[in-house]
Amino acid sequence: MARRASHSGGAGESGLARLLELNAVNAAGDAALAVSLAGTLFFAVPSDEARGQVALFLGITMLPFAVVAPLIGPFLDKFRRGRRWAIGSTFALRAFGCWALAGAVADESPWLFPAALTCLVASKAYGVTRAATVPRLLPPELTLVKANSRISIASIAGAAIAGPIATGASLIGAEWSLRFAAVVFVGGTVLAILLPARVDSSEGEEHVGMRDVTDSAPRGRGITPIVVTALRCNAGLRMLSGFLTMFMAFLLRQEPIEGWEDKPTLLLGLVIGSVGLGSTVGTALGSILKDRKPESIVLIVLVADAAAAVYAALFFGLIPAMALGLVAGLSQQLGKLSLDALIQREVPERVRTSVFARSETLLQLSWVIGGFVGVLMPLIARLGLFVIAALLMGWLVFVLRGLAVSRQAPRRHPGVA
Numbered sequence: 001m002a003r004r005a006s007h008s009g010g011a012g013e014s015g016l017a018r019l020l021e022l023n024a025v026n027a028a029g030d031a032a033l034a035v036s037l038a039g040t041l042f043f044a045v046p047s048d049e050a051r052g053q054v055a056l057f058l059g060i061t062m063l064p065f066a067v068v069a070p071l072i073g074p075f076l077d078k079f080r081r082g083r084r085w086a087i088g089s090t091f092a093l094r095a096f097g098c099w100a101l102a103g104a105v106a107d108e109s110p111w112l113f114p115a116a117l118t119c120l121v122a123s124k125a126y127g128v129t130r131a132a133t134v135p136r137l138l139p140p141e142l143t144l145v146k147a148n149s150r151i152s153i154a155s156i157a158g159a160a161i162a163g164p165i166a167t168g169a170s171l172i173g174a175e176w177s178l179r180f181a182a183v184v185f186v187g188g189t190v191l192a193i194l195l196p197a198r199v200d201s202s203e204g205e206e207h208v209g210m211r212d213v214t215d216s217a218p219r220g221r222g223i224t225p226i227v228v229t230a231l232r233c234n235a236g237l238r239m240l241s242g243f244l245t246m247f248m249a250f251l252l253r254q255e256p257i258e259g260w261e262d263k264p265t266l267l268l269g270l271v272i273g274s275v276g277l278g279s280t281v282g283t284a285l286g287s288i289l290k291d292r293k294p295e296s297i298v299l300i301v302l303v304a305d306a307a308a309a310v311y312a313a314l315f316f317g318l319i320p321a322m323a324l325g326l327v328a329g330l331s332q333q334l335g336k337l338s339l340d341a342l343i344q345r346e347v348p349e350r351v352r353t354s355v356f357a358r359s360e361t362l363l364q365l366s367w368v369i370g371g372f373v374g375v376l377m378p379l380i381a382r383l384g385l386f387v388i389a390a391l392l393m394g395w396l397v398f399v400l401r402g403l404a405v406s407r408q409a410p411r412r413h414p415g416v417a
Contacts, residue, residue: 010139015196027155028162032181088192090126095185102175131360225406233298242370278329286337294338301331306392313385
């Protein structure tokens with residue numbers, strides 16, 4: 001039944017079904033890794049040391065990636081199987097990292113934390129290297145929105161299956177759930193290399209620069225200001241996601257919510273679970289709303305995120321924290337589906353793949369920036385949440401101002417649709 005659903009709408013013939021299967025495996029591996037880290041490593045390293053290592057690793061790995069990311073796609077497309085091998089390498093790196101972690105957990109090796117962060121970086125790199133494959137494998141019967149909805153559902157299914165298995169394995173020992181994750185990532189490596197050859201084909205495509213997708217002024221590449229506005233809104237949503245991942249993880253460990261001092265793992269699981277639930281609801285809402293004014297939806301969800309952050313800051317506790325996670329997950333998913341709809345509707349086909357890849361790169365980097373803020377923020381719940389709420393409100397003002405300026409500016413390229 002699952003295979004029939006993944007192959008429907010021409011996805012089997014175009015090769016999109018293989019990408020859906022790959023994404024399910026990716027989510028399964030990440031879920032198994034998350035279970036392992038939440039139960040052992042996260043609580044084994046002192047908070048101050050852990051936060052310092054996270055900040056350092058984000059700085060020396062992800063930020064330089066911002067410089068080379070615009071060059072990676074065109075470079076990979078020059079080589080046979082270049083992009084497939086790049087995607088596969090993100091799985092192989094995580095397979096090696098998880099297997100090394102399994103040994104490090106048993107030996108209490110000092111390489112334990114760097115190996116875990118390597119897996120995190122590889123997970124983010126997967127999103128960037130995979131970005132251009134979706135438009136290339138898109139069958140005529142499907143839109144980007146529908147394709148990415150299927151990818152989200154595949155991710156949820158993969159995580160839902162692997163999570164309980166990894167939890168059961170971790171009861172024997174953390175090294176066993178890590179070995180399970182390693183096996184999953186090995187499978188992902190093989191699946192990535194076996195993706196259709198169209199993944200590496202850039203025939204008929206034009207590449208766009210980062211400024212083309214971040215400057216709201218028309219630049220003659222068919223990228224309308226409304227797409228730039230949607231991308232900016234999504235950047236704010238991803239920034240909140242990165243912030244909550246880092247800030248709430250360390251906060252709930254160091255300063256658990258009153259009444260939950262003896263159950264920090266369960267507390268963290270409830271907050272993370274609310275984000276997953278929100279993402280699932282967002283996927284369902286996206287399929288219901290379809291193409292109903294996505295340019296308005298991206299603004300609404302950004303406002304909702306800021307409002308939820310203010311609410312959580314004012315009345316911090318378990319329910320407000322879970323409500324913030326729920327809204328953040330829902331808003332990120334709805335915002336991404338709306339961005340996909342606008343790229344499909346507004347961007348010419350010749351540059352659509354490049355725009356999609358550039359947007360994913362910028363969104364991953366926005367997550368990293370939010371994570372930096374979360375790591376560096378003092379572990380005071382109300383302070384941190386008010387700061388991120390203020391940043392989101394400031395970003396919203398910037399987005400609205402850019403949209404107003406773009407609407408007032410004369411069209412320098414009236415012939416571009």
